[in-house]
Amino acid sequence: MIRLLLVDDEELVRAGLRMILTSADDITVVAEAADGRAALDAVAAHHPDVVLMDIRMPGVDGLTALTELRRAGNSVKVVVLTTFDLDDHVHHALCAGASGFLLKDVPPRDLITAVRTVAAGSAMLAPTVTKRLIAAFAERHPARAREARHRLAVLTDRERAVVRLVARGLPNAEIGRDLAMSEATVKAHVSRALAKLGMTNRVQAAILAHDAGLDA
Numbered sequence: 243m244i245r246l247l248l249v250d251d252e253e254l255v256r257a258g259l260r261m262i263l264t265s266a267d268d269i270t271v272v273a274e275a276a277d278g279r280a281a282l283d284a285v286a287a288h289h290p291d292v293v294l295m296d297i298r299m300p301g302v303d304g305l306t307a308l309t310e311l312r313r314a315g316n317s318v319k320v321v322v323l324t325t326f327d328l329d330d331h332v333h334h335a336l337c338a339g340a341s342g343f344l345l346k347d348v349p350p351r352d353l354i355t356a357v358r359t360v361a362a363g364s365a366m367l368a369p370t371v372t373k374r375l376i377a378a379f380a381e382r383h384p385a386r387a388r389e390a391r392h393r394l395a396v397l398t399d400r401e402r403a404v405v406r407l408v409a410r411g412l413p414n415a416e417i418g419r420d421l422a423m424s425e426a427t428v429k430a431h432v433s434r435a436l437a438k439l440g441m442t443n444r445v446q447a448a449i450l451a452h453d454a455g456l457d458a
Contacts, residue, residue, distance in 0.1 A: 278302030342366025390454035409451035
C-alpha cells in the first residue's frame with residue numbers, strides 16, 4: 243500500500259482528494275494536515291511514502307515545509323499542488339527536491355497515476371505544463387541561465403545529451419532509442435549526472451537544463 247499524507251488548508255479540497263485517492267486499492271491516506279507545520283508533524287508521526295501538499299497555506303506554507311523537510315534530511319516524496327500562476331513557487335519547490343507537481347484541476351485518474359508514479363521512485367515532469375512554467379521563469383531571470391550552464395559543465399557530452407532529453411520529458415526507453423543505448427545505460431548516465439550535479443531527482447536536472455537552454 244502507498245501511504246499518503248494530504249496537506250491543504252481547505253477541508254473540502256482534502257475531502258475531495260481523499261475520496262479520489264482512496265478509490266484506488268493500493269493507496270491509503272494515513273493522515274491529513276491543514277498547514278505546513280502540521281504537515282511536518284504528520285510526516286514525523288506517520289512516515290508516509292508520498293506527501294501531496296498545497297503551496298499556498300496560512301502560517302507555514304508548503305514551500306517552507308518542503309524546505310524544512312529537506313534541511314532535516316527527510317527524503318519523503320513530495321508532490322506540490324498548484325495553479326498555473328504560481329510558477330515561481332513551483333520552480334523553487336522542484337529545485338528544493340519535490341518529486342513533481344500537479345495542477346488542482348488534474349483529472350482523478352491522472353491524480354492516482356501521479357501518486358503511484360512518484361511512490362515508485364520516478365519524478366513527475368509533464369512537458370506541456372512544466373516546460374511553460376520553467377521557460378517563463380527563466381525569461382525573467384537571465385542570470386539563472388548563466389549559472390545553469392556553468393553547473394552543467396561538469397557533465398560529459400553523453401551525460402549532457404541524456405539530461406537534454408530528460409528535460410524534454412522523455413522516459414528512459416525513448417532516450418535510449420534516440421541515443422542508441424540501452425535503457426540500463428541511460429539510467430546509469432542519469433544517476434551519474436545527478437550525482438555530479440548534487441541532485442536527488444530527474445525533475446531538478448530537467449529544471450537546470452531548461453534554465454541553461456539545453457532542452458532547445
